Amino acid sequence: MKHKSLLGILLGVFLLLLAACGGEDSASTSTSSDSSSSSSDSSGKRTVVVGGLYDITGGTGDVGTPYAEGEKAYFEYLEMKGGVEGLNLKLVGKDYAYQIPEAQKLYQELRDKEKAVAILGWGTGDTEALRQQVAADQLPFISASYSENLKNLDESPYNFLTAASYSDQGRAILKWIVENHEGDNPPTLALLYNDTAFGRSPIEDIKAYAKEVGVEVVDEQVIDVQATEAQSQLLNMEKKNPDYAIIQQTWGATATILRDAKTLGIDTQFIGLNWAAGEGIIDIVGADVAEGYIGILSHAFPYEDMPGMAEMKEYLDAKGKTIDDINQKFVQGWVAAKIMVEAIKIAAEKYPEGDLTGPQIREGLEAIQNLDLGGLAANVSFAPDNHAGTEKTRLGIVKNGKWEPITDYFSYRD
Numbered sequence: 497m498k499h500k501s502l503l504g505i506l507l508g509v510f511l512l513l514l515a516a517c518g519g520e521d522s523a524s525t526s527t528s529s530d531s532s533s534s535s536s537d538s539s540g541k542r543t544v545v546v547g548g549l550y551d552i553t554g555g556t557g558d559v560g561t562p563y564a565e566g567e568k569a570y571f572e573y574l575e576m577k578g579g580v581e582g583l584n585l586k587l588v589g590k591d592y593a594y595q596i597p598e599a600q601k602l603y604q605e606l607r608d609k610e611k612a613v614a615i616l617g618w619g620t621g622d623t624e625a626l627r628q629q630v631a632a633d634q635l636p637f638i639s640a641s642y643s644e645n646l647k648n649l650d651e652s653p654y655n656f657l658t659a660a661s662y663s664d665q666g667r668a669i670l671k672w673i674v675e676n677h678e679g680d681n682p683p684t685l686a687l688l689y690n691d692t693a694f695g696r697s698p699i700e701d702i703k704a705y706a707k708e709v710g711v712e713v714v715d716e717q718v719i720d721v722q723a724t725e726a727q728s729q730l731l732n733m734e735k736k737n738p739d740y741a742i743i744q745q746t747w748g749a750t751a752t753i754l755r756d757a758k759t760l761g762i763d764t765q766f767i768g769l770n771w772a773a774g775e776g777i778i779d780i781v782g783a784d785v786a787e788g789y790i791g792i793l794s795h796a797f798p799y800e801d802m803p804g805m806a807e808m809k810e811y812l813d814a815k816g817k818t819i820d821d822i823n824q825k826f827v828q829g830w831v832a833a834k835i836m837v838e839a840i841k842i843a844a845e846k847y848p849e850g851d852l853t854g855p856q857i858r859e860g861l862e863a864i865q866n867l868d869l870g871g872l873a874a875n876v877s878f879a880p881d882n883h884a885g886t887e888k889t890r891l892g893i894v895k896n897g898k899w900e901p902i903t904d905y906f907s908y909r910d
Contacts, residue, residue: 541584544840544852546571547606548587549617549639554594555721556694558747559771559825560618563640564589566822566829567616573811574837583844583852585837588612596622600629607633614840614857616832617641620694627652634854636861638836640828642770642794643697647884654854656861658835658876659794659828660889660907663701665769666742667908668889669792670702673740673767674709684714686738686764688729688745688753690721695744698769702742705908714738723749727756734762743768747776758785770794773892774824775899783897793892793901795828795873800901804870824899831873835885838864874905 548567551560571587579585588610592599599622606612615630617623617639624645630637630652637655639646644663646655660668670685677683685706689695699716706713715736717729730753733741741764743750750772757766758781766789768777773791796802798819805819808830812818839860840852847856864885865877876885888905 539584541582542844542850542852543584543586544614544844545586545588545606545610545612546836546840547603547610547612547615548589549599549602549606549615549622550589550591551594551618552591554592556594556619556746556771558776559774560594560640562823562825563618563829563832564591566826566831567833568829569808569811569826570830570833570837573807576811576814580837580841580844582848583840585840587616587833589616592618592622594619594622596625600626603629607635613852613854614638614836616836620697621692623655624693627655630654634858636836636839636854636858638832640832641694641697643693644701645697649881649883652883654858656835656878656883656885658832658885659770659873660792660887661884662698662744662769663705664887664908665792665794665889666698666702667705668906669742669767669769669891670705670709670711671906671908671910672891672903673711677739682710682712683740684712684736684738686715686717686733686736686741687713688717688719688733688741688743690723690745690749691718692721694771695721698744711740719745719749719753721745721749723752725756726752727760730756730760730762733764734760738764740765740767743772746771747774747780751777751780754785754789755781765790767791767891770889773899776823776825778894778897778899783894786894786897789894790902791892791894791899793824793890793899795824795831796871797824797899798822798827799898800871802871804872806870827872831869834869835861835864835867835876838867 550564551557590602592602614636620641620643623639623641631654642661644661646652673683703713715733719726719729768791770792778786839857842863843856843860862878862880866875874886874888887907890901890905891903892899892901
């Protein structure tokens with residue numbers, strides 16, 4: 497009997513150790529010490545779980561990793577500051593490696609296992625693939641995709657855009673081109689993009705608006721999102737001699753384009769949408785190659801003196817880090833998380849009893865009006881008939897190895 501008792505004790509200890517080591521996915525991040533998915537903890541606080549879908553190891557991981565780190569950091573900052581009154585707020589994130597089936601599987605886990613009531617997502621392909629499911633599940637969904645398709649409330653009633661859509665970014669670039677083009681001939685344009693939902697997203701809208709404002713689209717080239725060589729496409733483009741080329745890529749492919757264009761001596765002015773802009777471009781190709789490159793600056797750089805940066809510096813100080821340890825995409829993730837949390841706060845105040853639900857958080861998002869992000873991004877507003885937070889964005893240029901804004905936030909409608 498003594499042996500059986502001892503065996504029982506050892507077995508119990510083993511099971512406890514196993515549970516402690518294997519509970520949560522290694523990619524998961526919780527900002528709470530409470531790992532329960534129940535609606536309230538021992539202190540009576542209501543638990544609200546936000547799910548995160550990240551690309552850390554996939555095709556867009558170059559920008560997806562700092563974006564995910566920014567989201568996690570904002571939740572950690574909230575916890576550091578004492579959290580949100582009455583709420584036990586958790587972020588549980590998982591890496592789907594930019595694979596749509598994996599995103600769908602992990603979404604179901606976040607919904608069913610983690611009991612997430614809102615989602616911070618990532619890419620265009622997976623966000624668009626999930627939008628009907630998201631609508632059926634009534635889970636508010638903010639992703640890093642700014643696809644124009646997500647503005648359609650009939651098809652995407654639970655999706656929200658927190659920055660200007662890719663199409664609006666392209667329209668803003670065209671407006672800038674029209675206003676700044678020199679010479680007697682109308683400006684000519686090429687489009688460089690990858691063959692994914694993300695890459696293709698703004699192309700038809702850009703072509704339509706170019707025709708409207710008198711910019712001639714003379715060429716299109718498809719370049720893989722992980723391309724390490726693009727000379728053949730650039731040589732094809734050069735035959736049409738465009739004045740400008742809009743790039744819809746992430747950092748890696750954009751760096752390839754700029755490097756190969758430099759090698760080939762192409763003098764087209766390249767202009768990237770938001771994921772094709774940022775510090776990573778300069779880091780990869782060097783200041784000489786990046787000099788003069790123009791890009792959409794949807795969010796602030798850490799080195800910009802913006803009021804909204806104070807919270808981030810406080811967080812970094814607490815972690816023994818500085819702004820040199822983060823980049824613009826980190827800021828972008830921080831802002832997305834901040835907007836979602838703002839909606840949760842509004843919902844919690846309106847519904848002080850019971851579990852917070854997806855529809856209630858959706859109401860919270862739709863109640864946000866002119867949310868001041870302290871210069872980290874354009875202020876956002878939503879409404880029941882409008883889930884596009886803003887049409888405004890900025891343009892910047894690489895000068896002496898550093899991005900400098902060349903416009904304030906503006907809309908192509910201004």
